[in-house]
Amino acid sequence: MQIKPVGLTGALISFPSVISDDNADRIAVLADAIVKAHIPGMIELVPAFASLYVRYTPMETDFSAVSAAIEAVSGTDATDMTHNGKTVEIPVCYGGDYGPDLSFVASHSGLSQEEVIRIHSGHPYRIHMLGFLPGFPYLGGLDPRLHTPRLASPRSQIPAGSVGIGGSQTGVYPMASPGGWQLIGRTPRTLFVPGRPLPYQSGDWIRFVPITETEYAALEADA
Amino acid sequence: MSLQILESGFLTTVQDEGRIGFASLGYPECGACDTERFYTANLLAGNPRNAAVLECTLLGPTLRFQSDHLVVVAGSAPVCLNGKPAPCYAPLIVHAGDILSIGALVKGLRAYLAVYGSFALSPVFGSLSTDLRCHLGGFHGRSLQKDDILPAEGGIPPFPDIQIQRAMHLKITQLHALQQTRPHAIHVISGPQEQTFTEKGMHTFVSSGYTVLSSSNRMALRLDGDAIETFHGSDILSDAIALGSIQVASDGQPMVMLSDHQTTGGYAKIGTVIPQDMPYLAQSVPGDVLHFTWIDYADALLRYRTWMQHFDCIESYMKGN
Incomplete structure (x- = not known):
């Protein structure tokens, strides 16, 4: 663990530069400890794959005070802690109009579409960070068989709720956006409402649950 | 109380200090780009320094006031009130029906219009800043367009003449001091x-x-x-x-x-x-x-x-x- 200043307003706590559950656990535990410590002048924490960013106001504190406070609470060993991240289920209608690139992902992987769906929805994914757009989760743990290159040219508009694969990553677009990921399905669930809490946060888990088009329509009508 | 947008200008958005504290959810902060002119416009208008203002880019808007207000423009732009030149960095008293136009910036890229009392809009996570990419905050999550009616609070503060005098004095002291802090690099x-x-x-x-x-x-x-x-x-x-x-x-x-x-x-x-x-x-x-x-x-x-x-x-x- 290394702490470095980011301009006058931030401290970046760095961990080994890998995407791993170990990092995610350590970052989640440290973030909890920092929040509980109520460091004077602290504004917010931004977790990422291998780092935790601490933002403060330089009118009230400075880097040395903030980094000393972080050091003071960083002794907690992640392996001693139960990480309390929750698992959020996201219903997904795979393929068809909702997942126009499912067939490409299948042919690229040499698997059937059913196998792609089974593998993709087969286990929960850790949320390592949110970024790019409000509520956009960066997920770890996509099965290597499903790694698929991004589109050669991005789509100008991807519908909200689209579930995609980009390289070694998978995720869900919480709002309509341009994007270059291979779209394999879509959720009828509204994930993002401006100014409202999100259904998940960094450190939680997302599990994609396959649903039929009929179920999609019913859930969409309920929303 | 409101402002009618007659001409939108190049890119005019409602901005305050930004949507601070929600980066972990992926919310961009947004907010006024030039904090110096943003703070100054507000303080001269008698607002808290972080009140929502209009950020004008390259070419400012033309507005018709539908009620009486005190406003301040901060930036290097030609300002006209009912067709006559009006000063920047000075509180201007405007009446219902008056037309204020902020022209093309003479120097720099951005100018700020503060209205005493600020705007009557709904905050998103405590901020009125417009997030253009996520289409949220500000006025319907977008830049102002011709014929928009922007609801404002305010009216005219109790002693506008004193406020104007103080602002005029500041213009040659504090504001001058700020200009001196401009970096060469x-x-x-x-x-x-x-x-x-x-x-x-x-x-x-x-x-x-x-x-x-x-x-x-x-x-x-x-x-x-x-x-x-x-x-x-x-x-x-x-x-x-x-x-x-x-x-x-x-x-x-x-x-x-x-x-x-x-x-x-x-x-x-x-x-x-x-x-x-x-x-x-x-x-x-x-x-x-x-x-x-x-x-x-x-x-x-x-x-x-x-x-x-x-x-x-x-x-x-x-x-x-």
Whole structure:
């Protein structure tokens, strides 16, 4: 663990530069400890794959005070802690109009579409960070068989709720956006409402649950 | 009470200090790009310094007031009230039916219009700032358009003449002092990924001039100059981005993150521009050549606190303390 200043307003706590559950656990535990410590002048924490960013106001504190406070609470060993991240289920209608690139992902992987769906929805994914757009989760743990290159040219508009694969990553677009990921399905669930809490946060888990088009329509009508 | 937009200008948005504290959810902060003129416009108008204002870009809007107000324009723009020239950095009393126009900026890129009492809009996570990319906040999450009716609070404060006198006096004292703080080079605190760059690359960054590109926007100031050398490229595992962070793209060119920057990014950051130099960047126009220089943390902090005291002085003077 290394702490470095980011301009006058931030401290970046760095961990080994890998995407791993170990990092995610350590970052989640440290973030909890920092929040509980109520460091004077602290504004917010931004977790990422291998780092935790601490933002403060330089009118009230400075880097040395903030980094000393972080050091003071960083002794907690992640392996001693139960990480309390929750698992959020996201219903997904795979393929068809909702997942126009499912067939490409299948042919690229040499698997059937059913196998792609089974593998993709087969286990929960850790949320390592949110970024790019409000509520956009960066997920770890996509099965290597499903790694698929991004589109050669991005789509100008991807519908909200689209579930995609980009390289070694998978995720869900919480709002309509341009994007270059291979779209394999879509959720009828509204994930993002401006100014409202999100259904998940960094450190939680997302599990994609396959649903039929009929179920999609019913859930969409309920929303 | 409201303002009718007769002409929108080039890009006119409602902005305050930004949507602060929601980066972990992926919400860009947004907010006024030039904090110096943003604070000044508000304080001269008798508002808290972080009240929502209109940020005008390149060419300001033309507005018709549907009620009486006190307004202040901060920036280098020609201002006309009912067709007659009116001063910037001065409280203007406007009446129902009056038309205020803010012309093309003479110098810089952005001007600010503060209305005493600010605007009557619904905050998103405590902020009225417009987030253009996510279509939220401000006025329906977008820039103002012709025929919009922007609801405002306010009216005219109790002693407008005293407020005008005080503002006129400030114009030649405090505001002059602020102008003196303009840097010849933009001050940067190095890191947090300075080890990505070779010694030569670090030197290139502070010894070359970088030209502002026309592809710059509220998200980032894109620059073109001598490529900054790295050891093994500039890709990193994405981490948090701060206002003023300087990401170096794969082609070795730096980009300075402005108010609408994404919350996270995957390029190494060579350094971070100090907050008090950000207004200078917010006012730079395509073709301007920027120079950067390193500053150490302690020196930057001292200068920052001194800079912020200017606004405290303006605030207490306007309040008659």
